[in-house]
Amino acid sequence: MSLGNGQLASFWYDNWSPLGHLINHIGPLGPRALRIRSNAVVADAIVNSTWSLPHPRSAQEVELHAHLTTIPLPLHTDIDDTYECVAGDSPGCGFIASTTWEVLRPRDQVKDWVDVVWFKGSVPKHAFTMWTATWDRLPTRERLAAWGMPIATTCPLCARGNETRDHLLLSCEYSLQVWREVFIRCTAPSTMFTTWSELLSWIRAAGSKELKLLRKVATQAFVFHIWKQRNNLVHNQLSIPSSSVFAGLDREVRNIISDKRKRKTFSNLMSLWLR
Template sequence: MPFKVPLGLCHIQDRIRKWNFTLITTISLPLNPDIDDIYEWVAGDTPSHSFRSSTTWEMLRPKQEEVDWCDVVWFKGAVPKHSFTMWLANYDRLPTRNRLASWGMTVTTDCPFCSREVETSDHLFLRCEYTQDVWSVVFSRCHPPLASFSDWSELLSWIRAAATPELKLLRKLASQATIFHLLKQRNNLIHNHISLSPVSIFYCIDKELRNIISARKGRKHFRYLMSMWLR
């Protein structure tokens, strides 16, 4: 059923519209009407005549000082899942058994690989005999260090000490893939009771490195990585 507006209400609405129009015409413009309007984006204290999403993002996100390991964890050509695992390991935020026990959980703290030491990040990824067997084959492709690593900082120093940008990139890719597959095998051993030899773990690492390099072979710094890895 159509709704009928009272004539008095229509009359009031018409008078309000006329009054608003009259009021607007009495307001003087701040600029000469012959001057073209301009606009500017202000990000922080910096005005700009063009919008840039990168500048807006830098203003929105919280900033912290750049850390010296940043380029070892996050870099062009990295595999996101590998970088994320490396980032967590760097901050010692992976759920190793010593951390689970420190949270009050009733779990054994023995390393699942060797069962002789407490499972810390440094032991799991660097000092365990099983882990060192995997690293020894990886090192043979990336110019091995002078001595075995005792803590995480030594691994990062070895990566950054590469003589060439290509070798540094290869070390970063290989290290991240190794950390990822060691953690994967650790979880498989604990949760699925699947035990693989260090040789089998390196086979997975080698296959993944070949796929990563092949997928990026058109990039400048990846051009000679395959020959370096397979030497």
Template sequence: MRVGNGLTCRFWTDNWSPFGRLSTFLSDTATSRLGIRQQSTLSQLYNRGTWMLPNPRSDTQLSLHIFLTTLSLSNFDDHYEWELDGKTYTRYSTGQVYRAITMQSPLVPWREVVWFSGSIPKHSFLTWLLVQNRCPTRDRILGWGLQTDPLCLLCGSSPESRDHIWFDCGFAWSIWENIASRCGISPLRSWEASLHHLQGMNGDKARRRLTLLAWQCSLYLIWAERNNRLHRCSFRSVDDLLRQIDTTIRNRIASYRDSNSSIASLMLQHWFSSA
């Protein structure tokens, strides 16, 4: 709180001093000993240029008295500001606060293929988990000491792992091979090679966004199919999933029309040209 006339700034609970809440800073002192009521405002403790506080009896009280010698009330209203690292802001930003209270790590090379403009949030979140190999595939479940069938739920012929499902698995590969060709890229069966290839994509912005959108959608629906087989005993064919991916991509492109009609038009052209 920026102190003005002190009419609304509460002595004990508002964050008006460099010490934060005085009820915490002066916790070694009972409020009754200072003779200041819990709801007292600064204006009630300031009279003709003098602060009406008892003489300090501790180091914390002395620090407060020293600060008060630099502070005087004015005719302006008290008001709040957000301050981070010595800079003031008129609006609150969750991102700025997060960066201020956490250690900053170097940017990872895969950030732009996971979090990109126009992505589908739940698809990006799953991709983020997959990049870090944090999804409960059967190889990881076995690594936790739990008992489970190790075979892939999609093809049933090889041990299940992230690198197998995307896209060494024949079922998943049939999907990605089709979707990649519609995006105009050569599909790769290796997870790491595919990820590296997508990271290096540049050039046509519309085609790049379409490719990332289709890639993440494929990852998401393949994982959803795997889970449906495990938990619901529900099986869909490659053609069923391809139709669902097609519908999802069309709907997402349509959602861009109001904000960026030109890129929506280009993405639809790319998508339909290889249908």
């Protein structure tokens, strides 16, 4: 609140001083201590061009009195109180959603996997699933059991281990059958991945920019389709062979490359994928 004539600014509940909302700074007993009613405006605290406040009895009240001495009285009667939207160091009279979001959103260091998850040409639904998997936030059976849900933790695709992210997407025999088809087109690693970081390293270790981009696209499509089939099996009891999962993955990768073929980075990917 930018103070003008004090007729609009709430004494207790508007942010018209550097002390913030005075009801929080002084405390809930502030209206009784300062003898200013809770619904008073700033102008109500001024009598005959002086602040009508009792002698301060706390450090918070001393701070308030110190600030009030910096405000020249009488207030400007021809200037109305106005609200300003302040986001960080960018004050203004209007609300700007983008600026406010940049101030409010949590900040963290840039992750080393950001280029594998978010890149130009990625499919939003694939990137989102890949992002969730990279954070290890997919609601696998082991995670659900850890939350207290009374369910079996066995992998629904192979029934040979607990369903964790790394098992489901890296070591499950069902998933490995799909991986083998992907590797034919994206060059297989020397040894199969055992951790998620090894998968990310394999993507980055491509010998060319085209192969690196193809690995990104194919890996994200793989994660999306395996997770989709897992959900179909768990929730709809729909079981299909791994070859059918790869057929759907193959068709989607071809569509992605074909749709973006006019982009320089995607122009040669179809020849790499078709083997």
